[in-house]
Amino acid sequence: MTVSRALREPERVSAKSLEKIRKVIDRLGYVPDPAARALAAGRTNVIGVIVPSVTNNVFADVMSGIYGQAEGTDWQVQLGNSRYSPLEEERLVRTFLSQRPAGLIVSGIDQSAATAVMLRQASCRIVQIMETGPDPFDMMVGFSHLEASRAASRHLLAAGYRRPGFIAARLDPRTQRRLEGFRDVAREAGVLDPGRIITTPRASTVTLGCELTADLLARAPDTDAILCNNDDLALGALFECQRRGLDSPRQIGICGFNDLEMMAVANPAVTSVRTYRLDMGRKAMAMMIDALAGREAERRTVDLGFEVMARDSTRRGGSANPA
Amino acid sequence: MTVSRALREPERVSAKSLEKIRKVIDRLGYVPDPAARALAAGRTNVIGVIVPSVTNNVFADVMSGIYGQAEGTDWQVQLGNSRYSPLEEERLVRTFLSQRPAGLIVSGIDQSAATAVMLRQASCRIVQIMETGPDPFDMMVGFSHLEASRAASRHLLAAGYRRPGFIAARLDPRTQRRLEGFRDVAREAGVLDPGRIITTPRASTVTLGCELTADLLARAPDTDAILCNNDDLALGALFECQRRGLDSPRQIGICGFNDLEMMAVANPAVTSVRTYRLDMGRKAMAMMIDALAGREAERRTVDLGFEVMARDSTRRGGSANPA
DNA sequence: TTGACAAATGTTAGCGCTACCATGATAGAC
DNA sequence: GTCTATCATGGTAGCGCTAACATTTGTCAA
Incomplete structure (x- = not known):
């Protein structure tokens, strides 16, 4: 009904209904069920992030930038740890993609052949972080x-x-x-x-x-x-x-x-x-969010330098x- | 049908059907949709983890233990960063709980009153990490x-x-x-x-x-x-x-x-x-997984010492x- | 007042799975 | 051979939401 619309496209609902709905929601403490939403809409608000390590300072900084940028938005960050293993990365990409994420942020440019195929065919946006290189899957933020x-x-x-x-x-x-x-x-x-x-x-x-x-x-x-x-x-x-x-x-x-x-x-x-690790995470997430909102970056590859x-x-x- | 059962309770399906199903799944490349699963079952395989920082070494180590322990299981880790803010923590707990997680791992024993109420009434398992204290919500792994x-x-x-x-x-x-x-x-x-x-x-x-x-x-x-x-x-x-x-x-x-x-x-x-940070993460996740599998720990509070x-x-x- | 059109709201089906119950097959007791 | 207990499998409804379309309401020019 109108409630669903009020939550997702409030500009298409009259101010009066909006107000009424807001009140009832407050009274009932209603919170939308993301699973039902994902099932009905055929997509999720999850942005998967796959990094080779969660302890390493470098990735911790990058993650901090990513989480910071995601904060206050409706996007959910889902972290995967590939432990520097291309095979584990492949498994994670497969798992993540099966959940219809809105986007995927992956580390580096040396994916296994199978991973590359999956990423190239993926129906979600991709940002590669950590380094720059030729031929990005989609977007890229890093340095040489x-x-x-x-x-x-x-x-x-x-x-x-x-x-x-x-x-x-x-x-x-x-x-x-x-x-x-x-x-x-x-x-x-x-x-x-x-x-x-x-x-x-x-x-x-x-x-x-x-x-x-x-x-x-x-x-x-x-x-x-x-x-x-x-x-x-x-x-x-x-x-x-x-x-x-x-x-x-x-x-x-x-x-x-x-x-x-x-x-x-x-x-x-x-x-x-x-190196600009925090900025790398921030920029990667910002590019992702912009792309998902239909605001395409003028350049697909961003070199943050050193x-x-x-x-x-x-x-x-x-x-x-x-x- | 039987396929759903084969995936979740294979011991209740005959070896013959199991084999047949496995073959078809392989051929089709079928992967269950977690959103549909969550919606139908009314619960998810997500274990939420709320920490005050993702950059701090200490939490990075704990997270590493948590991710390590979750690996190879069907449990999904969902990380939230409260940035040392009890209010942000409250918001995260609310968000996480609205997603019907299987469990929640939270940091420390100083939650806001509202957070404490939510956690006490939560219908999922809770592990508090980082320190020990009296009166755990559910389970606790830390030290003094x-x-x-x-x-x-x-x-x-x-x-x-x-x-x-x-x-x-x-x-x-x-x-x-x-x-x-x-x-x-x-x-x-x-x-x-x-x-x-x-x-x-x-x-x-x-x-x-x-x-x-x-x-x-x-x-x-x-x-x-x-x-x-x-x-x-x-x-x-x-x-x-x-x-x-x-x-x-x-x-x-x-x-x-x-x-x-x-x-x-x-x-x-x-x-x-x-301090035993990696062990803290490992033990917390192990206790959570055990509890979710019905294997209750003999002691609810584990003191890892120093x-x-x-x-x-x-x-x-x-x-x-x-x- | 009327018709045309836009804006706002309502209706319906179905996303892919699981819980629950019903049914069919199999085996053992008598 | 029949009856029950047990195991394996199948049928049905519905989880809570959204897409697509249908309908109602509002607005304005003729």
Whole structure:
């Protein structure tokens, strides 16, 4: 009846009826049943979000942006954790799609073939987050991990370091691209030494940063800079170097990735690549909501960029501040 | 028909029919519609989880435990973020309950009166997490923040510190109880000085730990130990003391709370109160799932305890290791 | 006043499943 | 062979809502 209309398209109901309905609803404490709504309308107000981790700071920040943007709207966020497994991601996409979501936000651009097919054929809107790349399924919000890591690598070289190493945990596709960026720049500068690249499939922690740094220094004791795949590792690297009496930035430069707030207050303050994680979540959700409201974005792919935050941990002697 | 039964109570369907149905389902790629199911059955397979923050490490760990435990079951986790606001929590509880969830996991024991009424009358199972207290709505998994903070305070005194301060951000109820524990112990020992208690409503960060420490040392320069409400603040305190040339543990003892993995590898390693966040999430979800399956726990309230991890940051001169 | 048209409201069917009850098949007791 | 108890399966209604269409009411020009 008119009540259903009043709830969904109030502009099509007279002010008088609207008021009457509002009163009765208040008195009865009526709340629409979303299941019945979904069944009758053939669609839901659910926006599925699939991320590889719920503990990792990076995704926690992104999620915060997503939830923040969804707040106050009628859209429901439904979170799925793929635990860095493409197969688990595939399962989640299948499950989510079977629930006729209004939209789906997925992480990255390296879906399995089956996942890609499902997403391409999906009858809902899709936003890919975390990184940019060619050929989005639908919309995309991220930045170039390759470029970010190149910039960080160039920063180390510009600061005067000549024997840089790279440490990384959890080799997900974005990590691999960052490693690639480091390799590129180091190779071009003629300072690439594969022996200074230390990686592990284990999940990244500060403790692991210490261990990887110890490994690196054991294999290549003359390493004079470490590009860390993220800030947890960078903090671990700093702690480990401190314990060994290696002075940063003089004897060893340390650069992190993501620029967690703590990096700026460590001793020394740690250089890191700032990424806009909260904004990424916000923008992704905003684009999704706009698209669902029929307001198409002028550009399907949004690159949020990054910034190398040069701090004391890479501020060496004379050639300190690279132009 | 029999198909519906085959999917939900396969033990009540003959092996022959089961096999036939399975084949057709595979061929058709049939997936049940959860909305129709919810509407017809009058209940859903959703377990709502309401936490005050999605970025905070502590809740990220708890969520990880919850998601992990839900994996592989048919239960769907639905996350809500109350942003430390009892009003927002009330709204979320109302929204969630209107969706006939199978269960609800809520944080803490300090719900608003209206929220408490809703939860007490709710026709679904409830698990309260994060802390223990009297009179649970239904089930409860946590630990005593008061006792944990008393233990940490006693540890500082036992280590020989006599002018301890306390820093805290975001005064949520659990923080308040920790402050209370510190006050109790300090008062009993005759070393309570309200001027050494620094708090702020701002969200806790490492940077804020630096600032609060600076405040504390400005107001009470002879402070010889800091009990920090969490590990972010503790790390900030450590960094700030380092910058001021204050030696920890000799000149100042630092103790954190939660025992994030990084505390053990800092320089010096930072004493902290270990809490079992992942287990809390796991146990809460396990209890919920068991209860929904009709397997009642023998005890409604589970206390996961805590442990003071004494490390170098409070290992002072002679009376280092308290018994 | 009347007709034409728009705005507001009402009617009906059915979304895909499950609860409940009815029926049919099977087996064992007598 | 009949009767009952048990298991397996089928039929029917309806969960609460919305889409689509039908009807009523209101408005204005001729």
